[in-house]
Amino acid sequence: MILAIDTDVIVAALRSPSGAARRLLGLLRTGQIQAVATFGMLVEYDAVLSRPEQLAATGLTIHEVGRVLDGLATLVVPVRPHFLWRPQLRDPNDEMVLEAAVNGGADRIATFNLADYLPAATRFGIGVQRPGDILRRLFL
Numbered sequence: 001m002i003l004a005i006d007t008d009v010i011v012a013a014l015r016s017p018s019g020a021a022r023r024l025l026g027l028l029r030t031g032q033i034q035a036v037a038t039f040g041m042l043v044e045y046d047a048v049l050s051r052p053e054q055l056a057a058t059g060l061t062i063h064e065v066g067r068v069l070d071g072l073a074t075l076v077v078p079v080r081p082h083f084l085w086r087p088q089l090r091d092p093n094d095e096m097v098l099e100a101a102v103n104g105g106a107d108r109i110a111t112f113n114l115a116d117y118l119p120a121a122t123r124f125g126i127g128v129q130r131p132g133d134i135l136r137r138l139f140l
Contacts, residue, residue, distance in 0.1 A: 001138065002034045002077075004101035006111035007093065009131055010045050014058045014068065020131035024110060028075050033138070036104025037076040040096045045069055079104035088120040101126045110134055 005024075012021035027033045048054060049065045060068070081099040089095050094116050101109050101121065108127040109117050117128040129137070 001108065001134070002036060002104065002106045003028075003108050003110045003134070004037070004041075004097050004104065004106045004126075005035050006097050006109060006113065006116075007041075007044050007048050008112045009110045010072075011048060011054060012112065012131070014049065014054075014060065020135050021110075023135055024131045025072075027135075027138070035076045036079045036100050036106050037073075038079050038081060038096055038100045041100055042069060042073055042076075044093050044096065045072070077104060088123075089116060091116060098124075098126075108134060 003024075009021045009024065012019055013025045014022075016022060024033070028035050046065065046069055049058070049060075049069070050062055055061065055065070058065075079100045081103045087095065088098060094113075097109055097111070098117065098121060100106070102124045106126055108129050109121055110131055111117060111128060112130055114128050114130070121128045
């Protein structure tokens with residue numbers, strides 16, 4: 001399964017060590033799933049995770065966030081968008097995820113905000129699911 005991972009899932013993975021989002025990243029680390037990302041998505045992950053409230057919630061320092069994102073960057077398949085279909089969604093940052101999913105051949109977008117991507121993602125044949133639903137689909 002190939003995923004495009006929304007920022008909220010990355011945040012949840014770092015905030016909750018026993019949650020579905022963390023388990024999903026564990027599957028990425030072990031190669032059981034693949035993920036695609038654009039450079040812009042990695043910049044967005046960094047911008048959000050570096051906010052003071054996120055640092056406090058995760059207990060990470062700016063340096064540790066950088067190390068986490070460096071590791072994540074080695075795991076994802078880089079995607080360079082060749083076609084821009086904007087606007088499809090309300091949030092430009094969500095557009096980056098949709099573009100990565102379309103251009104990277106993703107099966108699903110992993111997000112907690114399903115409504116942000118629907119119905120646009122389905123027009124491109126891409127499913128939109130929460131991390132827990134993706135895990136259930138993988139292990140049923």
